[in-house]
Amino acid sequence: MIEITGLRKSFGDNIVLKDISMRISKGSVVALLGPSGSGKSTLLRCVNLLTIPDLGSVRVGTHQMTYSGAATRLPGDRALARFRANTGMVFQHFNLFAHMTVLQNVMEGPVTVLRTSKAVAREQAQALLAKVGLSGKANQHPSQLSGGQKQRVAIARALAMQPQVMLFDEVTSALDPELVGEVLGVIRDLAKDGMTMILVTHEMAFAREVADQVVFMREGMVLESGPAKDIIDNPQHSATQQFFARYH
Numbered sequence: 001m002i003e004i005t006g007l008r009k010s011f012g013d014n015i016v017l018k019d020i021s022m023r024i025s026k027g028s029v030v031a032l033l034g035p036s037g038s039g040k041s042t043l044l045r046c047v048n049l050l051t052i053p054d055l056g057s058v059r060v061g062t063h064q065m066t067y068s069g070a071a072t073r074l075p076g077d078r079a080l081a082r083f084r085a086n087t088g089m090v091f092q093h094f095n096l097f098a099h100m101t102v103l104q105n106v107m108e109g110p111v112t113v114l115r116t117s118k119a120v121a122r123e124q125a126q127a128l129l130a131k132v133g134l135s136g137k138a139n140q141h142p143s144q145l146s147g148g149q150k151q152r153v154a155i156a157r158a159l160a161m162q163p164q165v166m167l168f169d170e171v172t173s174a175l176d177p178e179l180v181g182e183v184l185g186v187i188r189d190l191a192k193d194g195m196t197m198i199l200v201t202h203e204m205a206f207a208r209e210v211a212d213q214v215v216f217m218r219e220g221m222v223l224e225s226g227p228a229k230d231i232i233d234n235p236q237h238s239a240t241q242q243f244f245a246r247y248h
């Protein structure tokens, strides 16, 4: 479902991604772990095209993008928007549209990008809000919601674009501890439904439970990767061991 080949990205002199390659099969969940600054967010942003890589290629489903430095030719805005929509991304901060209701937030992408009719978009949005347990909040505004509720709206909004993969970047890091569980519950349900996902998280017990694979990054490289329980319980590299020791 996802194939990343030889991905490189620099910001000025700072080489942030150094030749990253990975394949993620349909329906599998990958936990992307590693110290702060190791390039996890940049990698997710490259998959979602929020950041344009320097070199390499990224394929999501049937959508392929190949980068060749200054010679890279990007498709037009609409093609880019569709590529992006194919990978739903949820961030630490919810980025909801404050002036819209919860229902409008979820309808917006399908109506503007996918050209879905409002009636159909509304029906789909209502079903998604039910799925994340927020049917009763459809007509409220984001400011009226708790952090956990906002994050569940953000997940519903990403799902409304019918993405083939979901990318989660530390989506529970900004939440009060008592609100973390409700958001992880939604992600767990998506995993059970067979959604292909890449998950950056500090919730190690959750990663161990839900992820099939762990990819451990350091300094822009993949240091270690493999089945989640093997890597988390029995890391081979000393840097990986030190990282997990903080969570035990």
Ligand code: ADP
Pocket (backbone or CB within 6 Å): 011, 014, 016, 034, 035, 036, 037, 038, 039, 040, 041, 042, 043
């Ligand atoms: P992580 O998510 O693992 O903490 P990031 O991908 O956010 O790591 O950052 C990796 C490195 O890239 C850091 O050194 C960070 O300062 C740098 N970086 C990320 N985004 C930008 C940017 N837009 N401009 C310049 N440097 C950036």
Ligand code: MG
Pocket (backbone or CB within 6 Å): 040, 041, 042, 169
């Ligand atoms: Mg990050």
